Amino acid sequence: MKKREGVSGRFWGFFTSLKLTIFLLFILAVTSISGTLIMQRANPQQYVKAYGEGGYRIIKTLGLYDVYHSWWFLLLLALLVLNIVICSIERFPRSWRFVKEPLRWPDRNLLEEMTPRERFSVSLSLEETLEKIQSLLRGRGYRCERKVEEGRGRIFAQKGVINRLGVYVTHLSVLIILIGGLIGGIWGFSGGMTIVEGESSRNVTIFGSHKVVTLPFDVRCDSFQVDYYPGTMTPKEYKSVITILENGKPVVTRDVRVNHPLKYKGINFYQASYGTISNRVGTLTLEVIPQDGKDKPFRVRVKVGSQVPLKDGYTLKLVAFFPDLVLGRDNQPMNRSQELRNPAALLEVDKGGKYRYRSWVFAFFPEVHSVKNAPFKFHYISFKGLQYTGLQVSKDPGVWVVWTGCTFILVGLVICFFISHRRVWVLVEEKGKKNQVLVVGNVNRNHAAFSQHFEELINDIKEALGVSQ
Amino acid sequence: MQAAALHGTLDTKLIAVVIFVYLLATVLYFCYIPFRNKGLGRLATGVTLIGWIMETASMVIRTVISYKMGWGHAPFTNLYESMVFFSWSIVIIYLLIEWRYKNKTIGAFVMPFAFISLAYTTIGPGIRTQIEPLVPALQSNWLIAHVITCFLGYAAFAVSCGVSIMYLIKAKAQEKGKDIAFLPDLRVLDDLNYKAVVIGFPLLTLGIITGAAWANYAWGSYWSWDPKETWSLITWFIYAAFLHARFTRGWRGKKTAILSIIGFAAVLFTYLGVNLLISGLHSYA
Ligand code: HEM
Numbered sequence: 001m002k003k004r005e006g007v008s009g010r011f012w013g014f015f016t017s018l019k020l021t022i023f024l025l026f027i028l029a030v031t032s033i034s035g036t037l038i039m040q041r042a043n044p045q046q047y048v049k050a051y052g053e054g055g056y057r058i059i060k061t062l063g064l065y066d067v068y069h070s071w072w073f074l075l076l077l078a079l080l081v082l083n084i085v086i087c088s089i090e091r092f093p094r095s096w097r098f099v100k101e102p103l104r105w106p107d108r109n110l111l112e113e114m115t116p117r118e119r120f121s122v123s124l125s126l127e128e129t130l131e132k133i134q135s136l137l138r139g140r141g142y143r144c145e146r147k148v149e150e151g152r153g154r155i156f157a158q159k160g161v162i163n164r165l166g167v168y169v170t171h172l173s174v175l176i177i178l179i180g181g182l183i184g185g186i187w188g189f190s191g192g193m194t195i196v197e198g199e200s201s202r203n204v205t206i207f208g209s210h211k212v213v214t215l216p217f218d219v220r221c222d223s224f225q226v227d228y229y230p231g232t233m234t235p236k237e238y239k240s241v242i243t244i245l246e247n248g249k250p251v252v253t254r255d256v257r258v259n260h261p262l263k264y265k266g267i268n269f270y271q272a273s274y275g276t277i278s279n280r281v282g283t284l285t286l287e288v289i290p291q292d293g294k295d296k297p298f299r300v301r302v303k304v305g306s307q308v309p310l311k312d313g314y315t316l317k318l319v320a321f322f323p324d325l326v327l328g329r330d331n332q333p334m335n336r337s338q339e340l341r342n343p344a345a346l347l348e349v350d351k352g353g354k355y356r357y358r359s360w361v362f363a364f365f366p367e368v369h370s371v372k373n374a375p376f377k378f379h380y381i382s383f384k385g386l387q388y389t390g391l392q393v394s395k396d397p398g399v400w401v402v403w404t405g406c407t408f409i410l411v412g413l414v415i416c417f418f419i420s421h422r423r424v425w426v427l428v429e430e431k432g433k434k435n436q437v438l439v440v441g442n443v444n445r446n447h448a449a450f451s452q453h454f455e456e457l458i459n460d461i462k463e464a465l466g467v468s469q
Numbered sequence: 470m471q472a473a474a475l476h477g478t479l480d481t482k483l484i485a486v487v488i489f490v491y492l493l494a495t496v497l498y499f500c501y502i503p504f505r506n507k508g509l510g511r512l513a514t515g516v517t518l519i520g521w522i523m524e525t526a527s528m529v530i531r532t533v534i535s536y537k538m539g540w541g542h543a544p545f546t547n548l549y550e551s552m553v554f555f556s557w558s559i560v561i562i563y564l565l566i567e568w569r570y571k572n573k574t575i576g577a578f579v580m581p582f583a584f585i586s587l588a589y590t591t592i593g594p595g596i597r598t599q600i601e602p603l604v605p606a607l608q609s610n611w612l613i614a615h616v617i618t619c620f621l622g623y624a625a626f627a628v629s630c631g632v633s634i635m636y637l638i639k640a641k642a643q644e645k646g647k648d649i650a651f652l653p654d655l656r657v658l659d660d661l662n663y664k665a666v667v668i669g670f671p672l673l674t675l676g677i678i679t680g681a682a683w684a685n686y687a688w689g690s691y692w693s694w695d696p697k698e699t700w701s702l703i704t705w706f707i708y709a710a711f712l713h714a715r716f717t718r719g720w721r722g723k724k725t726a727i728l729s730i731i732g733f734a735a736v737l738f739t740y741l742g743v744n745l746l747i748s749g750l751h752s753y754a
Contacts, residue, residue, distance in 0.1 A: 018717045022710045029706035029735075036696040036743070068694050181692070190690055229540055229602040236540075237605055258605035259686050270689040271605075394689040402691060406678045413671040448660070 015086040024080045031076070035067030041208050081178065084171045095164045098421065104145060104156040108438075111425055116454045117440040121431065122465045126153050129428050129435055132464045137424060140457065155426035163444065166415030173412055176405030183398030189213055190394040195221035196277060197387050200245060204393045215267065215393075218245040222253070224274055224389040238271050240389040256391065266395055273390030275338035276323055282385035284318055284345055286361065289377040299381065310349075310376065317348040319358065321383065343383055349376065420445045424457070437465075480531040481598045483523055484553060484587065490520035491556070491584040498576035502651045510573045514564070517580065521560045528553065531600060540602040545616040548744070549590050549598050554616065555740070556586040558624035562668070566628055570661060574653055578631035611683035619676030619701075623736050625669030626708070630733035632662045633726035640723055659722050662729055663715060670708050677701050700739035707732040 014020065038059065039046060047056040047065065063070030111117070122129055130153045134144045142157035191206040191213060200220035204213045222241040229236045237257055244252040244264050256262045262269045276282070282304055289297045295311065302308045302318045309315050320333075325344035328334040333344070343363040349356045359371045363380040420443050427438040439458060443450035462468075497513035531544045544550040563579045566572075590596055636658040642649045652658070680698070681691040692698060711728045714720035 018713050021713050022717065022720075025706045025710040025713070029703045029710070032699055032703050032706070035694060036699050040694065068699075232602060234602045235604060236602065259609045259683075261686060261689060268689050270687070272688070392689045396690075399685065399691060403682075406681070410671065410675060410678070413674060417667045417671065 012086065012090075015083050016090045018087075020083055021080075021087070024076060024083060028076055028080070031067070031073065034064060038064050038067070040068075041066055077178065081175060084174060088168055088171055092168060095168070098164045099161055102156070102158060102161070102423075105147060105154055106425065108427065111427060111438060111440045114440045114442055116451055117438065118454075118458045119436070119438050120462065120467055121434045121436050122467055123434055124465060126428055126430060126435055129153075129437065129465060130155060130426075133426050133428075133437075133439075133461055136457075136460055136464055142422075142424065152427065152429040154428070156423070157426070158421070158423040160419045160421045162415055163419045163421045166412050166417075166419070168412075169408055170412030170416055173405045173409035176408065177402050180398040180401030180403075180405055183401055184396040185398075188394065188396035188398060190392070190396075192272060192390060192392050193219065194273075194275075194388050194390045195219060197221055197223055197389075200243075217251075217265070218248070219243075219269070219391070220245055220250075221389050224387040226274070238274060240271055240274075240391070242269060242389075242391075256389075266397065268394050268396075270392040270394070271389070272392040274387060275390070276340060276383075276385035276387050277338060282321060282383055284321060284383050285381040286316075286345075286347075287379040287381055288316075289379065291375055291377060307350075313351050314356075314375065315350045316376075317350065319346040319348050321345050321385075323383070323385065325362075338388075340383060340385075343380060345380065345383075347378060349374070420450065422450060422453070424454075437461075478531070478534055478600065480527040480534065483527040483530070484590070487520050487524045487527065488584065488587045488591070490516060490523065491560075491580060491587060494520060495577065495580040495584050498573065498580055502574050502577055505651070513573065513576060514567065517560060517564065517576070521557065521564065524553065524557050524560070528557065535600045538600060538602075542603050542608070543613050544600075545613060546603055546607055547597060547601060548593075549596050551616065551620070551740075552586050552590045552593075552596075554620050555623060556583040558620045559583040559586065559627050562621060562624040562665075563628055566661070566665065570664070572653060572657070572661070574651065575628070575632055575635065575661065578635050579628050582627045582631065606687050609683050609686060611679050611686060615676060615679040615683050618672050618679055622669045622672030622676050623740065625665050625672060626729070626733050626736050629662050629665035629669065629729045632658050632665060633729045636662065636726040637723065637730075640726075655722065659725070662726060666708055666711055666729060666732075670705075670712065673701070673705055673708065677705060697739065697743045700735065700743050704732060704735040704739050707735050 039050065042065065044056060044060075047059055051059065059065050063072065067073055124132070126148070130146060130148070134146060134155055134157075137144050137155070137157040140159075142159045144155055144157040147154045147156075189204070189206055191204040193201055193204050195201050198221070200218045202215040202218050204215060205211075206213060220243040222243055224240045225238075226235050227237040227239070228234060240256045242254055242256045242262055243250045244262075252262075252264060254262045256269055256271050258271045261271075283301050284304070285299060285301050287297050287299055288310060290311065300308050300310065300316060302316060304318050304321050307315050307317045322333055322335050322342075322344045324335050324337040324339055324341040325333055326336045326342070333346075336342075340363075345361045346358060347361060348358045357371050357374060359374065359378065360368070361378045361380050362368055363383075366379050423442045425438075425440045427440075429436045429438075439461065441450065441454040441457070494513055494517040497509065497516055501509045501513050528544050531550070532541070535541050535544070545554055559579065560583050563576065563583070567576060590598070635652050636655060639649050639652045639655055639658065643655070653661075677698075680701070684693065684698075685691040707728065711725055711732060714725050714728060
């Protein structure tokens, strides 16, 4: 590499250095670890609780609460970009020359210095010798050029010259991917929305902030459903039926399942979570076991807050329903979540409009009854609440740029690693009645494989020309 | 041996046998090194190949059973299945490299990885060998492509790690003025190290990309800096550094051997450490 003078020269030299590349890649690797050990994007109280006041101050100063968006991480990436760009500018002209102005007809002296090479003589004519060698090289995938001069002829053959450009394809792809990420970061968003069955919404709450994005259309959840594998509690499928409404008119209705998002006007909707709004609305199914020993058990269905008749003038009222009951601080019953993890119902039994008693029913503790000598026992069968679906909503105009970069980086790697630039020069000179043949090969990587290839090539050429081996 | 392996389905019983086959292969490769006996070398390769065929059969049987149970899926979905696939990948990549570069000595330093990976399924804590139904997030073709490419990449890195260990042992001996003649030339080892990384790097790249595509379909974001994703990127940075180190004077040989061992440590952490020590979207538990 040329030595450059002055400040700009030193700047340039610094950024063309591969040592810098190794250093940057290594520092990126090491610093990335921190973000996998420290909670990311949590709120200050959580940091103080986990690491103390002092720890939080350090985390805040160094931006360790969001390592991958911290100024110093972005600076490292920017340096890497600069490194790639400047290094490519420095080296590209030399690589491009291999493509644009290949060394077709080097000096004979130069050829004599290169390896691998082979020399032999043939009794065929100049024309015939060149023709046979050229067709053989063509058969091996080489592109050939021929030049015939006074008393001698030459062939220049090469393949895989694209390998010289593979590095630039790879490096450019890294830049393209980063640009795609940047586009997504600037013009994209990612958030969530929850919609109760039968209702619609156009508000998306952005993750990590309390900002709300208003969509230019409405999203309605027609229904939500979980399917389980038969005989297990493992969910097989989460499915929301989603309808998009423009100005109140439905335009698209689609199932949104995990791994099967809905895309509309550049905005993607993913099935992310769900839940049941159970304490407000819903229907409980119970088995009623009369304790008088005469009647058989029967089933009733009752809505939250309403009554159903039982028998002998008794009525049952569902006072409250808890999908996930826990006892709060002052021993008050409350919900830990909106999912049916520990369903419990508070029932009231009346007779002739007069209060008789209240009783709890627990889905998972069927033998627990809070009232002794009551006329009825109740067993929980099922509860169908009103479900809501949680959709992740994101818009990322950079995603296609990223996929393009990803495709090219793979192409670039294949060109870099699995193609080599192979060149073969052939010089045929008339020497008396015979022709002297000089074959020289050159490769820019994987020399061992090329030596073998060259040896086979020579054998084939000799065979084609009828030269004894 | 864990009870489940004895009482489990046919595929897990087969794996229990393959563990011993790979152990035998490791021993045979070690015996081959000092004697360089052709027959012994062939035997080692043959035993390895038989083990690999049995392992392949086990994976096929497991898939068939899973379909019969009604939740058919390819066997790449929990820690047990991934460790079986890991050893399978190591063996096939190793066999290809042995065949391509006609060198059997590296078998002694690579087959232990395949053996340990399989043996760990019987002693590792919390490893369930049962066939389980797939939760919705895992029902994706991208996931299958992701697992296959990642693990083939990991396997190539395992080979490069084994070769690098050989390199360091030999280089150390030479520094002391001795030579371990039965290990291949340092130049050959350095070259094999590079060749293994050249196979592993594009596969890891493809693995990260297919993983990103899967995340994009399942969660709506191709990259969310989840610990597993981040560690795969860390691994990728290390091997990128390795590739560039070879163009820098003075970095070939010992330094790149060390880099490739560090790289494989990062691979193992990405694969196991993250699940055991850090939780994230990927945890198999
Ligand atoms: C994440 C970023 C990068 C990736 C994935 C990457 C990838 C690669 C690959 C695959 C090769 C080919 C290696 C081989 O043939 O063995 C390569 C070579 C090279 N890279 Fe990078 N690279 C990155 C960053 C950089 C940076 C920042 C520079 C800045 C100078 C750089 C400069 C070079 C050079 C000079 C070569 C050698 C080209 C040659 O002479 O054949 N790379 N890179």
